[in-house]
Amino acid sequence: MRNIGKMTLDTPSDREIVLTRVFDAPRQLVFEAYTKPELLQRWLTGRQDHTMPICEIDLRVGGAYRYVWRGPDGMEMTSKGVFREVILPERLVATERFEPSWYEGEGVNTTTFVEQDGKTTVTLTIQCASKEVRDGILKSGMERGVAFSFDQLEEMLASLPEPKGL
């Protein structure tokens, strides 16, 4: 059961952001949850009060996808791109572009699904166009230029006294 439910977040190189998470399910199921629109719409919604009313996925090399999220104020955000690699049920590579755009250029997302003992490790690698773009993403409110995982920070913080006046 080790690592189930534990998410790690790293910036292993200048242009990358890497998220990993272990799920207690065989990868066939996890892969479906990632690639069937009616399933994706049920979990990839971000904040509690947001929905994903539009989810289109043409799952083949060269095929396009489009996700539209809607907030309680009616504001919408779109993510779209094209699949570069589709290997069922283990690997997806797709370009990604947001509208409204909050970072320059296209990112390339690689998602891998690795099963061991009935559990599946999902690794999402976000490859940015350049270090500048990645740093832009990191500064934009999605994440920061942290060259170490949450776990390391947690460990360090756990050994500190409670700060005063926070």
Added chain:
Amino acid sequence: MDLQFQTSQQLDATFAALADPTRRAILARLASGEASVKELAEPFDMSQPAISKHLRVLERAGLISRSRDAQRRPCHIEARPLAEANRWLERYRQFWEANFQRLDSLLEEMKSHGTVSPQNVRTRKQRNTRRHKR
């Protein structure tokens, strides 16, 4: 607004300072108590000037402070900027965790409905169900 900008600059400084493994190790050491430059240099196989350089970065980022009076000028860790950085990361983590927790429940549902084949999963589930029902 001003405050927010300040916080953002502080976060940049914090994360920039934390991006180096030696500086993280120094912080980890200081988390267990104050230490002089000499004491800090020992485990790292680095010269005192090299360590001092890292200490200056940490000091500028507000992550450590140094006593002015005592002769050995021991370094102390400052917990507050680290806690701020953690609170910031925590929000990002919560965003993804919320997604992944929904995915956890969805996967449980898929497993119990046998939405997709993996036969061993289905049989095991059915066996469990039967056992629980007595």
